[in-house]
Structure formats: C-alpha cells, structure tokens
Amino acid sequence: MxxxxxxxxxxxxxxxxxxxxxxxxxxxxxxxxxxxxxxxxxxxxxxxxxxxxxxxxxxxxxxxxxxxxxxxxxxxxxxxxxxxxxxxxxxxxxxxxxxxxxxxxxxxxxxxxxxxxxxxxxxxxxxxxxxxxxxxxxxxxxxxxxxxxxxxxxxxxxxxxxxxxxxxxxxxxALDPSTHHPAPVEARFTGDLAFLGNRLPDREARVEDFFLKAAEHVPGARFLLGGSGWEARPLPSNVTRLGHVYTHEHNALNCSARAVLNIHRDSMARFGFSPATRVFEAAGAGACLITDAFLGVELFLEPGREVLVARSGEEVAEHVRRLTDAEARRIGQAALRRVLAGHTxxxxxxxxxxxxxxxxxxxxxxxxxxx
Missing domain, CATH: 3.40.50.2000 (Glycogen Phosphorylase B;)
Structure with a gap:
C-alpha cells in the first residue's frame, strides 16, 4: 500500500x-x-x-x-x-x-x-x-x-x-490468530461446558435457559460460568463461578473445557447474522463450540461439522451428554480451519x-x- x-x-x-x-x-x-x-x-x-x-x-x-x-x-x-x-x-x-x-x-x-x-x-x-x-x-x-x-x-x-x-x-x-489460538489445558478451567459472559439484562433470560437449565438437566456434569455480575445469582450446585476472566486467560478456558457455549443477547438473536467475538475466539483456540441458534450461522460455521447448534437448554444438555472428547476435538479442529481460511x-x-x-x-x- x-x-x-x-x-x-x-x-x-x-x-x-x-x-x-x-x-x-x-x-x-x-x-x-x-x-x-x-x-x-x-x-x-x-x-x-x-x-x-x-x-x-x-x-x-x-x-x-x-x-x-x-x-x-x-x-x-x-x-x-x-x-x-x-x-x-x-x-x-x-x-x-x-x-x-x-x-x-x-x-x-x-x-x-x-x-x-x-x-x-x-x-x-x-x-x-x-x-x-x-x-x-x-x-x-x-x-x-x-x-x-x-x-x-x-x-x-x-x-x-x-x-x-x-x-x-x-x-x-472475526479471529485474530496472534491473540486467540490453541493453548495448554489449565486444571481450573476443566469441565464439560464453559460459558463466558457478563450478566446483562437483555441476555440473562437466555443464560437461564441455555446454560443454567442445561446444568440442571445434566447434574453429573461440571459447568463453568465466567464473567462479571453473577456473584449474587443463585446457581445450580454443578456450576462453578469463575468471576471476571481476563482476555489473556480466554485461550486456556476455551482449550480446557470439553465444549464452550455461546449465547446471544436478545436483540442480536432477533436480528440474526450477529456472531459474537466469543464464537471466533473459541474457534481460533480449536474449541468445540455450542451456540444458541441464530439466523445466518451457516455463513460462518457449518452446523454439525464445525459447530453444534441448540434451540433450547434441553438441546444444550443433550449435546453435553452425547459429546465425546474425540468428537469435541474433531469439531474444534474443523472450526479452526474454517475461521483461519475465511474469518480473520x-x-x-x-x-x-x-x-x-x-x-x-x-x-x-x-x-x-x-x-
């Protein structure tokens, strides 16, 4: 230039x-x-x-x-x-x-x-x-x-x-590969499903459905909740609060949990075509991503092959029950290849x-x- x-x-x-x-x-x-x-x-x-x-x-x-x-x-x-x-x-x-x-x-x-x-x-x-x-x-x-x-x-x-x-x-x-990439597993972030997001009025009901109810449906699984504002919120016994997770810790979180959950805010879910930064952070780390369904998801990641899609907390819980370590790795690696090829x-x-x-x-x- x-x-x-x-x-x-x-x-x-x-x-x-x-x-x-x-x-x-x-x-x-x-x-x-x-x-x-x-x-x-x-x-x-x-x-x-x-x-x-x-x-x-x-x-x-x-x-x-x-x-x-x-x-x-x-x-x-x-x-x-x-x-x-x-x-x-x-x-x-x-x-x-x-x-x-x-x-x-x-x-x-x-x-x-x-x-x-x-x-x-x-x-x-x-x-x-x-x-x-x-x-x-x-x-x-x-x-x-x-x-x-x-x-x-x-x-x-x-x-x-x-x-x-x-x-x-x-x-x-999109993805910045210099900042979000595969990282070693950290024990404090290991679990079956991790969600990272601040407590916001226009997302809390969806977090209740897609994350907290899912945790209740799979009581034997370990769920991790990161972000600010959740300190006073009663949680299911199998949910661990992480508090604010700094950006330099995101790679470890994404790579340590078997799967990572993305939940859109109400307005973004209604308009569609609005993948959050968390989607690309997780994919860049090679994480297996579960996202709430949104219009246009296939423009970014292929459902079933590069991302798992859920329309309710029950569907999130079903993904958690069925997901094996091998399948999670396969989906995460497919997502990583996709975002590097077209979504940086x-x-x-x-x-x-x-x-x-x-x-x-x-x-x-x-x-x-x-x-």
Missing part, C-alpha cells in the same frame, strides 16, 4: 475488556489495519473503572489517548486533534459523551475526510431508534459517509438504509478498505464511494 490512512477512532476502550465486550473486536480490527499500513489513534474515556482494570499496555500498533469524563474540554481537545485524520470513526456505546460525539465528529468533515459511524451493537441501536422517534441520532444517520456494523446482515442493512444511511456495510467479528480480521479489513474506496493504496473521495 503506497499510503496508509490516518484514522481517528472514538470507542469504549482498546486497552481494557472490563465491562467492554467490544475490546476483542477493536483490537483485532485495529491491529489488522496497522498491518496494512494505516495509522490509528484510539480515543477512549477514563470511565467505568476500565483504566483500573487494564488487561494490556498501550500497544505499538495504535496510539491510545485517554480523556477524562469530567467536563467536555478534554474530549473537545481530542476532537480538534482528530480534525487532521483521513477517516474519523465514532463507535456506538462509548458510554461517555455519546450524543456529543455523534454530532461533533460530523463537524470534522473536510475534503478528503470520511466520517464513519461504526455500530458495535446495531440491533440495540436500531431498536432504540424504533422506540424513540425523536432520538437526535436519527437525523444524523444520513450525514455519515458510511455506517459499519459488526453484525446484523441484510436486516440491519435494510433498517439503516430506511433511516437514510448512504452506505451500510456489515464488518463481522485481515479478511475483514479488506472489506473496510473496499468500503472506504481504497484504490491502489489511496482513498477515493466520498462521492466516488457512494456513486
């Missing part, structure tokens, strides 16, 4: 996965962008205890700028600095100054600059707009050069186009570059991209 882009990226956090499910997605994408010659500055707030629970130092593949949530002067300084970027990204769910950033990044448009809204939870955003017609963000959607989403497929694309989006492109979750962040960044109109290493104008 003859000239990389200067990208200013406003997101929740790059350096902390604490109460921040988008961290793996951001890291994979931005590392891959760096490898393609682009220079990313990631602006994140000092909020929600994330800086106190960092799980990585500032990387050498991105510049990280942390701004205070006390007053707007600091974030305005970051916006002024971002004025010199070729691409300015406002991600959804920053958690601090979201409305301000959604409007203010659009003021940074100049010849040669593209402004992107990158929705890391499109189902939630679209449902919010559907229930609140006066939401200020609705009027801003047509002003962005691009809307990127990390899932949702055609249902999300159609919904954003109906809101006037110039272009909406799903950039799905290098593959996703190629889509980003195409959407931005890169030709021979240079970006076209926004008019050329849309025409």
């Amino acid at each position: 003859s000239r990389g882009l200067r990208i200013a990226f406003f997101g929740s956090s790059l350096v902390s996965a604490y109460w921040n499910g988008a961290a793996t997605y951001y890291r994979g994408l931005i590392r891959a962008l760096h490898a393609r010659g682009h220079r990313v500055t990631f602006y994140e707030p000092d909020a929600f205890g994330r800086q106190q629970h960092r799980d990585m130092a500032d990387p050498d593949w991105a510049r990280v700028v942390v701004y205070t949530e006390q007053g707007t002067a600091d974030v305005e300084r970051c916006l002024e600095e971002a004025r010199h970027a070729d691409v300015v990204v406002k991600a959804s769910g920053v958690g601090v100054f979201d409305a301000l950033l959604e409007a203010r990044v659009l003021d940074l448009t100049r010849p040669g600059t593209q402004v992107v809204f990158w929705d890391v939870d499109a189902p939630a955003t679209l449902e919010r707009l559907a229930h609140h017609p006066d939401d200020p963000f609705r009027a801003l959607v047509p002003r962005y050069d691009h809307v990127f989403t990390y899932g949702g497929g055609e249902p999300v694309v159609s919904a954003y186009r109906a809101l006037g989006a110039r272009q909406c492109v799903p950039i799905y979750n 962040y290098t593959h996703r960044v190629s889509q980003v570059e195409a959407a931005l109109g890169l030709r021979n290493g240079s970006a076209t104008t926004t008019r050329e991209c849309v025409a």
Whole structure:
C-alpha cells in the first residue's frame, strides 16, 4: 500500500475488556489495519473503572489517548486533534459523551475526510431508534459517509438504509490468530461446558435457559460460568463461578473445557447474522463450540461439522451428554480451519478498505464511494 490512512477512532476502550465486550473486536480490527499500513489513534474515556482494570499496555500498533469524563474540554481537545485524520470513526456505546460525539465528529468533515459511524451493537441501536422517534441520532444517520456494523446482515442493512444511511456495510467479528489460538489445558478451567459472559439484562433470560437449565438437566456434569455480575445469582450446585476472566486467560478456558457455549443477547438473536467475538475466539483456540441458534450461522460455521447448534437448554444438555472428547476435538479442529481460511480480521479489513474506496493504496473521495 503506497499510503496508509490516518484514522481517528472514538470507542469504549482498546486497552481494557472490563465491562467492554467490544475490546476483542477493536483490537483485532485495529491491529489488522496497522498491518496494512494505516495509522490509528484510539480515543477512549477514563470511565467505568476500565483504566483500573487494564488487561494490556498501550500497544505499538495504535496510539491510545485517554480523556477524562469530567467536563467536555478534554474530549473537545481530542476532537480538534482528530480534525487532521483521513477517516474519523465514532463507535456506538462509548458510554461517555455519546450524543456529543455523534454530532461533533460530523463537524470534522473536510475534503478528503470520511466520517464513519461504526455500530458495535446495531440491533440495540436500531431498536432504540424504533422506540424513540425523536432520538437526535436519527437525523444524523444520513450525514455519515458510511455506517459499519459488526453484525446484523441484510436486516440491519435494510433498517439503516430506511433511516437514510448512504452506505451500510456489515464488518463481522472475526479471529485474530496472534491473540486467540490453541493453548495448554489449565486444571481450573476443566469441565464439560464453559460459558463466558457478563450478566446483562437483555441476555440473562437466555443464560437461564441455555446454560443454567442445561446444568440442571445434566447434574453429573461440571459447568463453568465466567464473567462479571453473577456473584449474587443463585446457581445450580454443578456450576462453578469463575468471576471476571481476563482476555489473556480466554485461550486456556476455551482449550480446557470439553465444549464452550455461546449465547446471544436478545436483540442480536432477533436480528440474526450477529456472531459474537466469543464464537471466533473459541474457534481460533480449536474449541468445540455450542451456540444458541441464530439466523445466518451457516455463513460462518457449518452446523454439525464445525459447530453444534441448540434451540433450547434441553438441546444444550443433550449435546453435553452425547459429546465425546474425540468428537469435541474433531469439531474444534474443523472450526479452526474454517475461521483461519475465511474469518480473520485481515479478511475483514479488506472489506473496510473496499468500503472506504481504497484504490491502489489511496482513498477515493466520498462521492466516488457512494456513486
């Protein structure tokens, strides 16, 4: 590439996965962008205890700028600095100054600059707009050069186009093989089924069905529950609480349990085409993945050969009963081959570059991209 882009990226956090499910997605994408010659500055707030629970130092593949949530002067300084970027990204769910950033990044448009809204939870955003017609963000959607989403497929694309989006492109979750890969077994993570996810209101009922009820159906099996927020929740006797599992421990968890469970949040399950980062983390480690059924799963992994699909806790329990070590290894290895062949962040960044109109290493104008 003859000239990389200067990208200013406003997101929740790059350096902390604490109460921040988008961290793996951001890291994979931005590392891959760096490898393609682009220079990313990631602006994140000092909020929600994330800086106190960092799980990585500032990387050498991105510049990280942390701004205070006390007053707007600091974030305005970051916006002024971002004025010199070729691409300015406002991600959804920053958690601090979201409305301000959604409007203010659009003021940074100049010849040669593209402004992107990158929705890391499109189902939630679209449902919010559907229930609140006066939401200020609705009027801003047509002003962005691009809307990127990390899932949702055609249902999300159609919904954003109906809101006037110039272009909406799903950039799905994927695998970063440098961070998620097979690892040695650790005794504390051994068991029959592991689930990793924070306790969230729009997922708890599905966790109750697909994980906790499944555990009750197979009382002789060992179930592992990782994530924050579960401390006060009564659990079946065969479920072991792990608490917060840091990202550097995910490979060991995925490789130590016989199978790993993925459970979508309510909104993502309704829209479909929204595989979570956990799906690719597990597949990258060669783990046997059981996922709740979602529309479009076959675009990513082949049911029965590369992933096991369940439509209820009873079906999860049945998979756990029947799954042998040999079968689990076979499914995990098939999933690993599939994601390495077509679902890495290098593959996703190629889509980003195409959407931005890169030709021979240079970006076209926004008019050329849309025409």
